[in-house]
Amino acid sequence: MSFELIKDILIATVPLLVIFPSLFAFTTWMERKALARIQNRIGPNKTGIPCTRIGLFGLGQPAADGIKMIFKEDIVPRGADKLFHLLAPILALIPAMLILCFLPLEFPWGKFMSAPVQAFLLDSAVIFFFAISGLATLAIFMAGWASRNKYSLLGGMRAVAQMVSYEIPLVLSAVVVVMMVGSLNAKEIADAQTGFNWFVFTPWGLAAFVIFFIAALAETNRSPFDLPEAESEIIAGYFTEYSGFKFALFFLGEYIAMFAISGLAVTLFLGAGDGPFLTAAPWLSVMWFIGKIFGLIAVMIWLRGTLPRLRVDQLMAFAWKFLLPLSIFNILLAGLTHFALDARVAATSDAILYSIHASHTHSDAANHDHPKPVAGQKEAVMGALHYTDKDWMGAMKWFSKAALKGHAQSRSILGWGFGIWAMSLIVLYVMAKGLDNVSRSTAKPREYLYAE
Amino acid sequence: MSTATAPNYELLQQEGLETSLLEISMGPHHPSTHGVFRMDVKLDGETVVELRPVFGYLHRNHEKLAENMTYLSSMPFTDRLDYFNSMTNNWAYALAAEKLIEVEVPERAEYLRVIMAELTRLVNHVTLVGFFINDLGALGTPLMYAFREREKILDLFEQASGARMMCNYFRFGGLRNDVPEGWLDRTRELVDRFPAFLDEYEQLLCENEIILSRTQGVGNLSRELAINAGITGPMLRASGVNYDLRKVDAYGIYDRFKFRVPYTDGDTGDCYDRFMIRMLEMRESVAILKQALADIPEGDIIGKVSKVFKPKPAEVYGRIEGPKGELGFYLIADGTTKPYRYRVRPPSLINLTVLRDMCLGGKIADAVIILGSIDIVLGEVDR
């Protein structure tokens, strides 16, 4: 063990331990502000610089909350298991902090390291991510059990059932990316997406991203999957008996887990640190990464402000009857499009970008020596028209025609790309729709009678 | 012949594995019991197998109090029954007492009574829907929108009566005072703006898949049981009974207004129906308000009646269509200044009769929203 190694480890980990908790503070403020605005309130706007009347849009609120939390009385119920009651919030924070290490965040000060010791360079970084994030379940269960409160216990049981169930679609949707890249290494996954080859632009990537995001909401107990802490049913679930700093730790753990899982989504689907102007300023990469994380968190907040929560049986049905089959189907589809057909085209978004470009230039200047319209493109447009008219059979027919025609001609690659792109999405949508019809009860708006 | 089903207080029998039930006491301080209400629930996993409502935490024997004071002095106490709807409570009491003393209510007062009652109905329904969605787990967003609209109406109440919630505005034979200048215009403006809010509210809630699947098929109440168990108000109409006292009794001057009563075909009678009936009723209330505000005449606000009176011995029962259901007052006069017997028929309490029937077999989350869809106020349940 040398000094060098310790220095490297510190450089790799300390920024994470500093940056993300600070971002947590900012996120609580952001969430309160955004929710307030969604609800047509103003939100925190008075707490700014202490001892002055400068409000600073309430940015001092997280600090005030933190100070309040620290000084609050720590209440431990009489019947509680005191050791576990203490350990649970700590245990909730540790895995959340640990998994941050597996995000391919390359800070500019990484160049001061003598050897790359970042955890995301591990060959099985993604697996580690899932393995360790699963430990949060235990902490929640511990909290629910140790409080010796029936609501806490119910919350703990719900949390375990929910997190175990949603881990499966979560992992399965990540498997697609792993399959495509052929590596579990986070860095390699990130590198595979440079130059806007984000996996979310592929049909299977899009589907996997949506599944991943929904499952991530459930994993982090965010609305509409916040059953373990469902206020209206079980008071506060596993937090019921927590107060003061222990509660703050839980809160912190939850938000850090949110960052981590959004970070993984960004890594897997949204191109990690990829973005414009990177050649000019490589350090922007981190900013893009964190910016994308905040984008996802904003969507989470937006959902929280809009949706009510599911019931426990619907939650399970959604995981097992909808997300799981869909993600398995998505793996199949990805495999088909990727390996059975031309891998280069189907895997990237080049095709569609190019076909749009080609059609554009063609209509612009037909007299010039420009490439012909992409084979099958017309058919694909027809298919899209049929699709908008909700003529599913017609759309299928036209899309398959587009695919076949494109294949038959010399510019087959582009035709295939476009056709497959659209067709895969439609197949996925139809699959999802069918699964939805099967898994969900036929709930739809009703008509009412009127008496004069 | 008899559709009465006596409550069956046996546990649901479980087949197979022997498990012990989890007993939890939801309330009296629980976030979603809408007050100090308690449900002793036995759970099998998350399924409710036994539920026993426990009342009385807010009991102050309102009836006994009223028997020991003059007729007028009870009026402010009726505000505190269903503290969301003090105007309609006042009206129900005034209606019953006016039967005792036979006083003519001036035209303008009648119109203002209708306006106040319908505004109250808007307040009640809009907040109820907000709370209901809150029980479903939405983070209070619809509730905040509801509170914004409620706030505007409460402002109007405050301008008219001096208080936002405990209005104490109705008097036997009319109203306490006339509305201030410009009040009617402000009300007209509010009523004109209200449908836009309802549109937005409906867009937010009525098609949401989660709300649909959470509420449909939950807490079904059949038409027969609803009638037999004395369920009233929107809950009865959601079970497919076209029965609205504004049409049936046509108390006040309700027969002058053109409005429709929404009800269901009675196939489901679930939480979604109860929620939607209230949404639709708000539109009808707006229609009534528009007509009333267009037609309201000038004139006296209260008939000739002394503050303290001695009615002849008689028994009367006056009832109105409160926002929560039939609110009745049963008065027995014995010739003194105080009522011999004063009884409130609380719709909230009686609508709770079927709580257990609706909740059994559902999940605990269903029990919460069923309670929310019944629409209770504990001030009225416990009296």
Added chain:
Amino acid sequence: MTQEITFWVLAVIAVLGALVAVRRRNLIHGVFALMIFFAALSGLFLLLLAEFIAAVQILVYIGAVGILLLFAIMLTERVTGDDARDITSRGSFWGWAAALAVLVFLLLPAIQSADLAQTTQPHNPSVKALGQQMMDPYVITLEVLALLLTAALIGAVAASQGGEKTKEDIDDA
């Protein structure tokens, strides 16, 4: 040197965790102690640079087996654990004897016959290599195992559905 310190720390944690798991009367505490043992084991794997195995150790043993155990305990009657009940009773002697026998007759010969110097040699199998091994020479084994697990899964589903069916039958009858 560092590695040795790490090894000893992890080893002590593992042994202590295992002991607590066995000795602890409170079932939930026992399960959590067992998980500490698993975690320490995973650390030991990491020390051997077997990172994939370490990850799987956490994923499977803590994430799945541990939670399964917790669920099983939750389904038993004494969820909260009962410290008053004495579980170290008469049979303990035979337990110790069996453990000793395993150590003497199985583990010691195995340790002695192994070429320790070679086994502790760190080598770095990449996940890709592991996957190729699984998909190439051991593909039959993998498929058979997968089939077995699928069968078990279907069996479990069938078993859990079976109870309901009889209930329906009862209802019909």
Added chain:
Amino acid sequence: MSELSHEFLLKEFPEAQWDEAAGAVILPAANARTIAEWLLASGWDYCSNVTGVDYLEAEVKEKTTNAEGETETVTRTEPGRIDVVYHLYSIANKTGPLVLKQRTGRDGATAESLTPVWRSCDLQEREVYDLFGVNFKGHPDQRRILMWDEFEGHPMRRDYSEPFDYEWEPTPHAEILEKHQRGKVII
């Protein structure tokens, strides 16, 4: 005369009395349930309000004309009683109310429960039991509803006087507290 008037009821069941002053039918104790079932069958499907009224023993002065044609004031003692009042409406025919009364003495007051006929009487009869102390025969779940179980007395009776200090009443909390101190109950 419509089928939904009290006169029809009185014709069908002559033992029921009509109280003109109160506008109510006084049900005989013996077959109150039978009459109620008949009423339900004949369209009174909705029982709106159930309550009790307590009348203390009172001296009533009445002016009567005696045999000699002179008015004289007769003082007679009316025994105390409790009326259980039911207000019936018909949702099907949109008419009402029909007021029923069951009369019972103040000591050991009992009445026939009409809950098996109209479920809406369930909680309201419990309330009458709680506040007036009328026992309902045939009520499926007769418990106190508003007062706590250990409460003594019936507060809506007109001669009820409240105890000096409610805290002295035994409450469930005391029992649990005691048990807890003996180490029997955790939480």
Added chain:
Amino acid sequence: MSILGGGIFKGMAVTLRNFVGSYFYKERLTTNDYEWRPDGALPQSIGDYPKEEGEQLSDTTTVNHYSRNFPMLLHDTGEPMDTIRCVACQICERECPPQCIYIEKSTEKIENADGKPQFYPAKFDIDVSVCMSCQICVEVCPFDAIVMNSQFELSTPDRFGGLLVRRDDLLKSNDYYHKIHPQEAAARDQKMADDKAAKVAKKKAAAEKAKAAAEAKAASAAEAKASEDKTEDAE
């Protein structure tokens, strides 16, 4: 066939609209001073409160016209106890629903604003911790002596008796009443003046009757007296 998740997207559109709209349209905000509120019904912004020690929010706030908080006793212009309207008739004490008024009648009479000897409340306490602001006392008072105040900041560190408001604290001038409830005060003054005029007219009628009975003898004297009354009223 509806779009998968269509209702959710619709709802999200609504919340997005509200999120953006709350920055641009003031009327969306829950805590907003609506334009159609009467001027200054609520302070524009409570802002830094309290501004100075001892300052009360209700001093700076014109509250609603009909707003009622706790009762106060009225006196006319002049020394409070000399011009007190209350005659300790105790009607309000009897009618008060929560029974929060305690009155002790004086033993001797003093002259009121009109110069008539009247009883006055030796003790007039209102327990505002019990009072429920129902305004019944105001309605039943035959002398217009008790009206509702709009003061709402009454918190006190004294648990026992701090909220028992004594007579001298309850006494407020009619001018103050005009300040807080201008319309109501004007209407009440009008009513009192009408009542008085009616009384005077009655008196006059009685006097005329007496005059007729006593024939034209004391006609000039009665005339003078009536005119005297009138000038008194005018003053």
